[in-house]
Amino acid sequence: MNWHARAAELTIDGRALINGERVWAIAGLQFDNLSPVDGRLLGQVARCDSLDVDVAVLAARAAFDDRRWAGKSPAQRKRVLIKFADLVQQNGPELALLETLDMGKPIKYSQSVDVGATANCLRWYGEAIDKIYDEIAPTPSDSLALIQREPVGVVAAIVPWNYPMIMAAWKIAPALAAGNSVILKPSEKSPLTALRLADLGLEAGLPPGVLNVLPGYGIEAGAALALHMDIDCIGFTGSTRTGKLIVQMAGQSNLKRAWTELGGKSANIVCADCPDLDKAVAAAIGSIFFNQGESCNAPSRLFVEESIKAEFLAKAKAMLPQFQPGDPLDEATVMGAIVDATQMQTVMGYIAKGRSEGAQLLGGGEAARLDTGGYYVQPTLFDGVDASMTIAREEIFGPVLSVLGFTDIEEAIRQANATPYGLQAAVWTSDIGKAIRTSRALRAGTVHVNQYDGDDITVPFGGYKQSGNGRDKSLHALDKYTELKTTWIQV
Numbered sequence: 001m002n003w004h005a006r007a008a009e010l011t012i013d014g015r016a017l018i019n020g021e022r023v024w025a026i027a028g029l030q031f032d033n034l035s036p037v038d039g040r041l042l043g044q045v046a047r048c049d050s051l052d053v054d055v056a057v058l059a060a061r062a063a064f065d066d067r068r069w070a071g072k073s074p075a076q077r078k079r080v081l082i083k084f085a086d087l088v089q090q091n092g093p094e095l096a097l098l099e100t101l102d103m104g105k106p107i108k109y110s111q112s113v114d115v116g117a118t119a120n121c122l123r124w125y126g127e128a129i130d131k132i133y134d135e136i137a138p139t140p141s142d143s144l145a146l147i148q149r150e151p152v153g154v155v156a157a158i159v160p161w162n163y164p165m166i167m168a169a170w171k172i173a174p175a176l177a178a179g180n181s182v183i184l185k186p187s188e189k190s191p192l193t194a195l196r197l198a199d200l201g202l203e204a205g206l207p208p209g210v211l212n213v214l215p216g217y218g219i220e221a222g223a224a225l226a227l228h229m230d231i232d233c234i235g236f237t238g239s240t241r242t243g244k245l246i247v248q249m250a251g252q253s254n255l256k257r258a259w260t261e262l263g264g265k266s267a268n269i270v271c272a273d274c275p276d277l278d279k280a281v282a283a284a285i286g287s288i289f290f291n292q293g294e295s296c297n298a299p300s301r302l303f304v305e306e307s308i309k310a311e312f313l314a315k316a317k318a319m320l321p322q323f324q325p326g327d328p329l330d331e332a333t334v335m336g337a338i339v340d341a342t343q344m345q346t347v348m349g350y351i352a353k354g355r356s357e358g359a360q361l362l363g364g365g366e367a368a369r370l371d372t373g374g375y376y377v378q379p380t381l382f383d384g385v386d387a388s389m390t391i392a393r394e395e396i397f398g399p400v401l402s403v404l405g406f407t408d409i410e411e412a413i414r415q416a417n418a419t420p421y422g423l424q425a426a427v428w429t430s431d432i433g434k435a436i437r438t439s440r441a442l443r444a445g446t447v448h449v450n451q452y453d454g455d456d457i458t459v460p461f462g463g464y465k466q467s468g469n470g471r472d473k474s475l476h477a478l479d480k481y482t483e484l485k486t487t488w489i490q491v
């Protein structure tokens with residue numbers, strides 16, 4: 001497909017969606033939506049603020065109170081969510097193109113990963129919701145205690161820019177399946193697919209007011225949502241810094257439930273008895289450079305046992321040319337653009353820090369200049385990284401891999417855990433006992449053994465420590481968007 005030609009014909013609608021209508025912000029403010037692919041203006045987007053939040057909350061609350069969605073049977077909600085998923089698939093090329101233009105990821109992955117995972121998530125929660133039974137407690141025989149799940153009410157979902165559609169789907173699918181009304185705030189850096197998704201939700205049969213989308217800045221629309229007195233729950237994905245503010249705002253307003261999915265600095269530990277060195281190299285390199293390194297779970301700290309480190313790094317270095325950034329609209333490209341100029345400066349700043357603090361640059365380290373313009377960084381590999389260096393401690397959120405050597409697995413585990421984050425980790429070994437002991441010792445929400453690509457909607461996704469609380473995906477996500485109601489009945 002000629003994606004450039006399709007992009008030239010694309011219509012961009014940056015209006016918010018409130019109560020089933022596409023509308024501009026009440027104050028009339030807009031912001032420029034630039035594409036990281038080539039830096040060009042894609043269009044204007046509504047800059048929503050507290051006025052729009054108030055109107056959206058009224059609409060969402062009315063929809064919840066009159067039970068136009070919560071009152072539907074699980075089987076009825078299921079039908080709408082499955083139609084929603086079908087429409088996402090049918091509109092896949094348009095959604096993929098918007099995602100790539102807005103965020104910079106390769107079109108190859110917007111199509112195969114982002115559209116597919118978004119549809120799958122909507123379908124999975126749709127399919128699940130009419131198969132969940134409530135409970136009866138084992139109480140004394142003169143009483144009956146029913147324990148039922150009820151929707152929490154009005155849910156605000158605030159999401160980041162790195163997987164705009166998937167992050168939106170991970171919030172809205174379980175929240176809608178459970179019968180809530182939702183107000184979604186996409187990142188100001190990539191608002192377009194959230195808006196198109198919501199159009200498709202309406203087309204699938206979501207009643208007006210049940211799914212609202214407010215594009216805008218974090219400190220305006222985002223903070224107004226977190227502080228609002230009539231929102232019952234907030235599902236947040238983003239940086240740890242913002243997550244702390246969200247929890248504070250939730251606490252200082254109405255103590256709304258605040259669920260956070262935050263940053264990471266995941267450790268990937270490769271032992272000398274790794275069963276397949278080539279596979280370990282491919283996974284280490286492929287996982288850090290996937291999505292330009294802009295993944296919360298990217299294995300950005302690589303611990304390699306000293307006895308195999310030279311061989312490992314020679315193989316790793318040889319893979320770097322495969323990940324040279326290219327035009328995201330070219331289907332052969334595997335690494336695309338960094339989301340914007342600010343993020344690119346942040347990444348280049350970390351690379352400069354790595355150099356100045358004494359890490360050894362094995363490859364990359366420069367911005368990549370493409371004919372398209374836009375924001376691109378070479379895949380960058382640092383050896384000789386010390387645990388005290390900035391690039392070993394802070395989340396870079398870019399295509400930069402820090403390699404640390406180790407001789408003793410206990411020391412590697414200690415260093416892997418010596419971070420405020422706890423999102424994911426991995427260990428590569430042929431010794432099953434060592435794999436299990438290491439997995440138990442790693443303080444992370446997900447641990448991979450001899451792989452780094454375990455991913456499925458059926459498993460919970462989330463972090464220990466400052467990587468957040470609660471879990472997205474799986475049936476566990478429903479816990480965030482439901483209350484447990486106990487009803488005692490005298491018999």
Ligand code: NAD
Binds near residue numbers: 240395423462
């Ligand atoms: P961010 O924290 O800057 O922004 C996330 C969202 O919060 C955006 O919609 C933003 O507008 C909003 N926001 C910003 N300031 C706000 C405020 N004061 N009040 C309310 N809302 C506010 O994060 P980002 O740069 O968009 O995303 C990158 C971060 O997200 C990384 O740290 C990454 O690790 C994390 N992330 C985590 C997961 C996960 O599941 N754990 C998944 C994806 C991304």
